[in-house]
Amino acid sequence: MIKKTAAYMLATNPDIVLYPPIVSDENTDYYVLTDLDSFKSDFWQIKTVENLIELEDSIKSNPGKYLGLYDEYIYIKKDEIITGKLSENKDSIASIPSIENLLPPNFPLITPETKDFSSNPFYNDGKYNGYPLLLSICLLVSNRRDTLCKCLESLRPFLEELDCEIIAVDSSNDGSTNIAIQYGAKIIPFTWIDDFAAARNAALHEAKGAWILSIDDDEWFDNPSEIIDFFKSDQWKQCDTAFYKVRNYTKDNGTTFGDCYVQRMAKNHPQLHYLYPVHEAFDFSFLKDKPYSKTFNSFVHHYGYAYSTTEDKERKIYRNISGIYAALQSYPFDLRQHQQLCNELTIIRNYSAATVYAFKSLSLCKLQEKYNPIEALHWKRIAIIFLYTIAQLSNDNKLIIKVQDLTDLNEYNSFQLATIHYYLAVNSFNNSSYKEVCYYAQKYYTFRKQYLNSADKSSQSLSIFTDLVEPADKQVLLIIYHAYASLQVRDEKTVEKLLAQINYDIIEPNVFPILFNIYSGLSEEVFMSHFPKLNQKMLKYLYHYAKDLYLNARQGDGINSLSKLDRKLVSAGCFVDNLYVRLIHLYANPSRPDSYQWFLKEKCQRHLHIQDIAICGVKNGDILLDILDYFNFEDIQLSLRSLDLLDAIELSNIIEVSTKYITNNGLSNLTKKELVLLSGILEKLLFNNQVNAINKDSQDFRKYFYIYINLIHLWSLCNYNENMFLEDNFSMLPSTIRGSYYIMKALNAKDSGERQTFIDNLKQAVIECPIFDNGVKLLISELKTLPTKEVSKQKTEFEILGEQLKETAKQLIDEGNLHEAQNILLQLSKLLPNDKEIQDLLLNFEASYLQN
Incomplete structure (x- = not known):
C-alpha cells in the first residue's frame, strides 16, 4: 500500500521564502499554514488559519486536524529545503546556514550596496556611435606596483593602434599613480569601500569610448591582437558585449593555472553599469533582448590566486563571501551570486554548506517563473557545482539527487554533459552503485569525445571546473573507477581494456588502494599481461597504503585475498622497498607453517635480493633460524639497511621483539648470524640520529646499550682469534669491536671495585668508538655505586x-x-x-x- 506524506510549514512572517521542493513527489502534499494574505505559490497549498501564532503548538501536536488524514506528517522549518522525496526518505531536508555563520567570528561584513544608479554621460557627436573615442580601458589601481608596469605595457598596443584612453580608478598609496600617468592615464581618485562594482562604475562615468574594457592592475595581456582586430573591423558594431580569458595561476612559478572566460567588455550606454561588491558583472537589464556576445581567446595573466599561505587564501575567500552576503541583501534571488557563493565555499572545502546553497539555488530556479537568459548559464554552473560537492561528501544519501531532476530544465552542450556525467560516475562510485558507474563513465567518454572533436570549444566550456574534460589525469581517475566497477559486475574484458589505457606515471597515490583491489581480483593471465606497466613508484605506494591490511590480515579471507596478489608479484620478479617486509608478515605466520617456505623457495629460485626478511623473522622467533639459513652475512647486512626507512614507532617495535628474542634464547646460545642481525638492529636504534626512537638519557637506552655491547663482544670472540686483540693488530678491528672491548674491561673493573681502571677503560672506549659517548656517560653515572674500603686509624x-x-x-x-x-x-x-x-x-x- 502506498503511503501518503504531508509536508507543512507555518508562515507567520511575510519574509519567509516558500522554497519549492527540488524533486517532484506524487506521494507527498505540501502545505503552508498562514494567517497572512501575501503568500502565493505554485508548489505549496496555502491554508489560512486565524491566530496562527497561538495555535502553533496545537498544529504541531495534531497536524491532521488541519491538514486531513495522512500516513506521516513532516514539519518544515523556516530556511529548510526539501531535497528529495519525503515519502521515500523523511530525512531529505537541508537547513540553510546563515552566511554570517560561515564567516570567522567578528569578520567584517560588507555594507549592502545601494540600487541607486546615476546615468553615464551621453555622447552623440563623436565618430564612434556618437562617442569621441572607440575604446575606454578602465583600470583599477591598488597597491600593486610590482605588476602595474606589466599591465600598462601590455595595453600599449591598444594605445598605438586604436582611438582609446586609459581611465585609472586609483585607491593606491604606494606611488602607483605616477606610473599610470606615464602611460597617459586619466586618474580618478577613489576611496576604497570594499566594492568592486562601485570602483568600476566610477570609471564608466568618465568613459568617452564607444566600448568599455575593464582590467585590474595585477593582470596583463599576453597578446591582445585578436581584440584589437575586432575593433579595427566593423564587428564591434554588431556586438553588445565580449569575453576574454583570465589565466588564474595557483603557484608563483606559473606551472599550474586555470582559464576562465570573463565578461569584461561591453558597448557603452548611459544605463550600463556594474552590480555586486565582489564578482562584479555588467547589468544589461536595459536591453530588450539577450545581449549578443563575442568570445576571444586572448587572455590576461593573473597571479592573484597564487596564495603564499593558506591564511591568505582563506582571508580572500571570506572577503568574497562577505561581499556576496552584501549583494544577496539587495538581490536575494540572484542566481549568479548564489553560484559564486557555492564556488567560494568549495574552494575552502566547506562542501556541506556549498551543497545546501546549491540546493537553495536549484530551488530558486523553480521559484522564478521567468529569469534573464544569462541566468541559465549560472543555473548550469550551480548544477555542476552541486554534483562536485556531492562527490566530495561521498555517500551522504540524503543529499543524492537523480540526474533527471537536474537536466530537464535546460539543455547542456557536450562539455557540460561530459562534466556532469564525470561527477555522476564519481558519486555512483562513492555509493557503491557499480552498474551506474559503468553507465555514466561510458556517457562521459562519449561526450568528452564530442567536445574534443568540436570546432568551437571556447563557447562550450564553463568558467569553473574546466579541467575535467581535457587533462589526462582526470580521465585516468575515472578509468580506474570504471575498471573497479566493471570488476564488481564481473566484466573482466572491460577491465582489461580499461587497464590498457592507464598511464601509471600520472596516477595520484590516493587511488593506489583501488588499483590494489583491482589487481587482487584479476585472473593470473590478465594480471601478468599488465604487470610490466606498473612503475616502482606505484608499487611502493601500493604497499604503503596496504600496510595495515598486511599487518592485520592474519587469518580468514583477508589473508587469502592478499596472498593472491602477493604470489603474482613475487612470481613476476617484483622488487620494491619494503615489499618483502609486508610479504613475510603475510606468509610467516603460525597458522600457515608452509607459506614462508614457499616464499623463500621463490626467492632462491629467482635469486632476488631480499630486503627486510630477516628483520621480520625476529617477530616470529620460531622461524628466524629457518629464514637465516637462506642468507649469507652479506644478505643480512643488506637487510639491515631497510631499518633506515622505518619511523620511530616501527623501529621501537622491532627493538622490543628483538630483545625479547634475546631474553628467551639467552645471549650465550645465539648463533653468529643471529648475533650479527640482532646487534645490527640495536645499533640502528642507539645510533641513528635521524630517528629518535628512544630517549638517549633514559635507562632504556642504558639497557639496550648494555645488551648491544655484549652482542658485539660475543660476535668478536666468535669471529676473531685472540691475536687480533694484541697491540700490533688491534687497530685493524672495526671501531665498534675496539670500543666494546674496552667497555667490557671497564665492566670487569667495576665488578672488582677498581674505580680508576673503570674510568680509564671507558675513556679509551670513547676514543676508539666516538658513537659510544652517550652510553659511556650513563655507565659513568654508576660511579657512586662502586664499593669503597674504609681504614680506621688514629688521625694526626x-x-x-x-x-x-x-x-x-x-x-x-x-x-x-x-x-x-x-x-x-x-x-x-x-x-x-x-x-x-x-x-x-x-x-x-x-x-x-x-x-x-
Whole structure:
C-alpha cells in the first residue's frame, strides 16, 4: 500500500521564502499554514488559519486536524529545503546556514550596496556611435606596483593602434599613480569601500569610448591582437558585449593555472553599469533582448590566486563571501551570486554548506517563473557545482539527487554533459552503485569525445571546473573507477581494456588502494599481461597504503585475498622497498607453517635480493633460524639497511621483539648470524640520529646499550682469534669491536671495585668508538655505586687539618665554586697522596668533565 506524506510549514512572517521542493513527489502534499494574505505559490497549498501564532503548538501536536488524514506528517522549518522525496526518505531536508555563520567570528561584513544608479554621460557627436573615442580601458589601481608596469605595457598596443584612453580608478598609496600617468592615464581618485562594482562604475562615468574594457592592475595581456582586430573591423558594431580569458595561476612559478572566460567588455550606454561588491558583472537589464556576445581567446595573466599561505587564501575567500552576503541583501534571488557563493565555499572545502546553497539555488530556479537568459548559464554552473560537492561528501544519501531532476530544465552542450556525467560516475562510485558507474563513465567518454572533436570549444566550456574534460589525469581517475566497477559486475574484458589505457606515471597515490583491489581480483593471465606497466613508484605506494591490511590480515579471507596478489608479484620478479617486509608478515605466520617456505623457495629460485626478511623473522622467533639459513652475512647486512626507512614507532617495535628474542634464547646460545642481525638492529636504534626512537638519557637506552655491547663482544670472540686483540693488530678491528672491548674491561673493573681502571677503560672506549659517548656517560653515572674500603686509624694533626680543608672544598662545591674547590683538592692530594676520599672527589671531577 502506498503511503501518503504531508509536508507543512507555518508562515507567520511575510519574509519567509516558500522554497519549492527540488524533486517532484506524487506521494507527498505540501502545505503552508498562514494567517497572512501575501503568500502565493505554485508548489505549496496555502491554508489560512486565524491566530496562527497561538495555535502553533496545537498544529504541531495534531497536524491532521488541519491538514486531513495522512500516513506521516513532516514539519518544515523556516530556511529548510526539501531535497528529495519525503515519502521515500523523511530525512531529505537541508537547513540553510546563515552566511554570517560561515564567516570567522567578528569578520567584517560588507555594507549592502545601494540600487541607486546615476546615468553615464551621453555622447552623440563623436565618430564612434556618437562617442569621441572607440575604446575606454578602465583600470583599477591598488597597491600593486610590482605588476602595474606589466599591465600598462601590455595595453600599449591598444594605445598605438586604436582611438582609446586609459581611465585609472586609483585607491593606491604606494606611488602607483605616477606610473599610470606615464602611460597617459586619466586618474580618478577613489576611496576604497570594499566594492568592486562601485570602483568600476566610477570609471564608466568618465568613459568617452564607444566600448568599455575593464582590467585590474595585477593582470596583463599576453597578446591582445585578436581584440584589437575586432575593433579595427566593423564587428564591434554588431556586438553588445565580449569575453576574454583570465589565466588564474595557483603557484608563483606559473606551472599550474586555470582559464576562465570573463565578461569584461561591453558597448557603452548611459544605463550600463556594474552590480555586486565582489564578482562584479555588467547589468544589461536595459536591453530588450539577450545581449549578443563575442568570445576571444586572448587572455590576461593573473597571479592573484597564487596564495603564499593558506591564511591568505582563506582571508580572500571570506572577503568574497562577505561581499556576496552584501549583494544577496539587495538581490536575494540572484542566481549568479548564489553560484559564486557555492564556488567560494568549495574552494575552502566547506562542501556541506556549498551543497545546501546549491540546493537553495536549484530551488530558486523553480521559484522564478521567468529569469534573464544569462541566468541559465549560472543555473548550469550551480548544477555542476552541486554534483562536485556531492562527490566530495561521498555517500551522504540524503543529499543524492537523480540526474533527471537536474537536466530537464535546460539543455547542456557536450562539455557540460561530459562534466556532469564525470561527477555522476564519481558519486555512483562513492555509493557503491557499480552498474551506474559503468553507465555514466561510458556517457562521459562519449561526450568528452564530442567536445574534443568540436570546432568551437571556447563557447562550450564553463568558467569553473574546466579541467575535467581535457587533462589526462582526470580521465585516468575515472578509468580506474570504471575498471573497479566493471570488476564488481564481473566484466573482466572491460577491465582489461580499461587497464590498457592507464598511464601509471600520472596516477595520484590516493587511488593506489583501488588499483590494489583491482589487481587482487584479476585472473593470473590478465594480471601478468599488465604487470610490466606498473612503475616502482606505484608499487611502493601500493604497499604503503596496504600496510595495515598486511599487518592485520592474519587469518580468514583477508589473508587469502592478499596472498593472491602477493604470489603474482613475487612470481613476476617484483622488487620494491619494503615489499618483502609486508610479504613475510603475510606468509610467516603460525597458522600457515608452509607459506614462508614457499616464499623463500621463490626467492632462491629467482635469486632476488631480499630486503627486510630477516628483520621480520625476529617477530616470529620460531622461524628466524629457518629464514637465516637462506642468507649469507652479506644478505643480512643488506637487510639491515631497510631499518633506515622505518619511523620511530616501527623501529621501537622491532627493538622490543628483538630483545625479547634475546631474553628467551639467552645471549650465550645465539648463533653468529643471529648475533650479527640482532646487534645490527640495536645499533640502528642507539645510533641513528635521524630517528629518535628512544630517549638517549633514559635507562632504556642504558639497557639496550648494555645488551648491544655484549652482542658485539660475543660476535668478536666468535669471529676473531685472540691475536687480533694484541697491540700490533688491534687497530685493524672495526671501531665498534675496539670500543666494546674496552667497555667490557671497564665492566670487569667495576665488578672488582677498581674505580680508576673503570674510568680509564671507558675513556679509551670513547676514543676508539666516538658513537659510544652517550652510553659511556650513563655507565659513568654508576660511579657512586662502586664499593669503597674504609681504614680506621688514629688521625694526626696534619690529617685533621686535611679534613678541615676537605670540608672547605666540599662547601665550595655546594656553593658552585668548582674551580677553587678543585685547586684545594689538588694541593691536598700532594700533601696526602694516600687519602682515598680526596682521590674520590678528584675522580668525580674527572667523571663530570667526561660527561660534559
